Each structure stands twice: as structure tokens, then as C-alpha cells.
Amino acid sequence: VRGEVHLPIAAFAHMNAARIDAGEAAFMNPRNAASGALRQKDPSVTAARPLALWVHGLGMLEGITFGSHTEALRWLAAAGLPVPPETTAVEGVDAVWAEIERATAERHRLPYETDGVVIKVDDLAQQARLGWTSRAPRWAIAYKMPPVEQETRLLAIEVNVGRTGKVAPFAVLEPVLVAGTTITHATLHNEIQVHAKDV
Numbered sequence: 001v002r003g004e005v006h007l008p009i010a011a012f013a014h015m016n017a018a019r020i021d022a023g024e025a026a027f028m029n030p031r032n033a034a035s036g037a038l039r040q041k042d043p044s045v046t047a048a049r050p051l052a053l054w055v056h057g058l059g060m061l062e063g064i065t066f067g068s069h070t071e072a073l074r075w076l077a078a079a080g081l082p083v084p085p086e087t088t089a090v091e092g093v094d095a096v097w098a099e100i101e102r103a104t105a106e107r108h109r110l111p112y113e114t115d116g117v118v119i120k121v122d123d124l125a126q127q128a129r130l131g132w133t134s135r136a137p138r139w140a141i142a143y144k145m146p147p148v149e150q151e152t153r154l155l156a157i158e159v160n161v162g163r164t165g166k167v168a169p170f171a172v173l174e175p176v177l178v179a180g181t182t183i184t185h186a187t188l189h190n191e192i193q194v195h196a197k198d199v
Contacts, residue, residue, distance in 0.1 A: 011050035
């Protein structure tokens with residue numbers, strides 16, 4: 001099967017409370033904590049983290065066939081694997097956009113963090129005909145939800161001189177919390193936007 005490891009928000013809060021009680025530093029957000037847990041060299045550290053899994057697709061199949069992605073996910077769920085309950089099948093572009101809008105509106109009500117929706121062709125024979133590019137399937141596309149935005153004050157613009165002598169301006173910001181991360185600096189790499197916003 002194919003899936004994605006994540007840290008549920010409630011488990012993340014409980015883990016952070018335990019870390020603070022033990023005198024350890026709290027993690028900033030569930031997504032970074034989950035990916036950091038998977039990169040640990042000591043498997044016991046990874047095992048101690050309250051990680052969870054969502055199964056979202058098939059890997060290699062032997063001895064069983066399915067006609068559709070939806071049918072395969074139902075079988076996986078019946079086998080006891082964790083399939084996201086928000087997974088749904090719709091027909092037509094208008095229904096796809098309605099589902100994207102629903103998911104975007106409800107993203108902060110979910111018990112886990114998300115920043116997008118994956119749209120897949122349901123018919124597995126059509127998936128096989130569509131095939132893959134060198135990097136991704138032609139039968140699936142990810143829709144990225146708009147980023148979480150916060151306002152803060154621009155305190156200064158400073159420059160960084162790289163090893164080749166290239167000068168790169170960056171913004172010094174009044175610290176602001178965005179999706180669990182404190183932001184204090186921002187790149188100013190897009191000169192057109194810098195001029196358009198009169199920075």
C-alpha cells in the first residue's frame with residue numbers, strides 16, 4: 001500500500017505537554033515533528049512518537065484485482081488499514097471543484113493538518129492508459145490550498161552578501177506565528193513584487 005505518516009493534532013499536543021513536563025523543548029508543529037521522527041537514526045525514538053498513517057493508494061498487487069481506486073480503498077479499509085474518512089468519489093469537474101472548496105473550508109476542523117487535496121482518476125484501467133511522466137502519474141494532480149497568512153510589521157530590510165558577491169535583500173519582521181512556526185525573516189527575491197508593494 002501507499003500512504004502518508006502524520007501526527008494527529010491531539011496526539012501532538014499531548015506529546016508536547018509531556019515534553020514540557022520532562023523539561024524538554026516543545027515541537028513547533030505536527031508536520032515538522034512527524035517528518036523529523038521519520039528521519040531519526042534511532043528507531044526507538046521514532047517508535048516513541050505518536051505517529052499515525054493514512055493509506056491512500058495501492059502499491060504492488062498480486063493475486064487480487066480492482067476495477068477502481070474507490071473499490072481498492074474500500075477493500076483496504078475493510079482489511080483494517082486506516083483510510084481517510086474524508087476520501088470521496090465524485091463525477092465531473094464541477095463536483096471536483098465543489099469538493100475542493102468543501103475540503104478547503106473544513107481544513108482546520110480536521111484532527112490532522114493538511115495543505116491540499118489530491119484528485120485522482122477513479123477507473124484503474126484509465127489510470128493504466130494514462131500512465132506516468134518521469135516524475136508523477138498523469139491520472140492524479142495535487143491542489144494546494146491557499147497558504148495560512150498573518151500580518152506583521154516590517155522592521156528593516158537588510159542585505160546578505162553571498163560568497164560570489166551577490167547581494168540578496170531580506171526583510172526583518174516583528175515575530176509572527178504562522179501555522180506553528182515563528183517567522184522573523186522573509187526573502188525579498190521577487191523584485192517585481194517588491195516594487196509593486198512599495199517595500
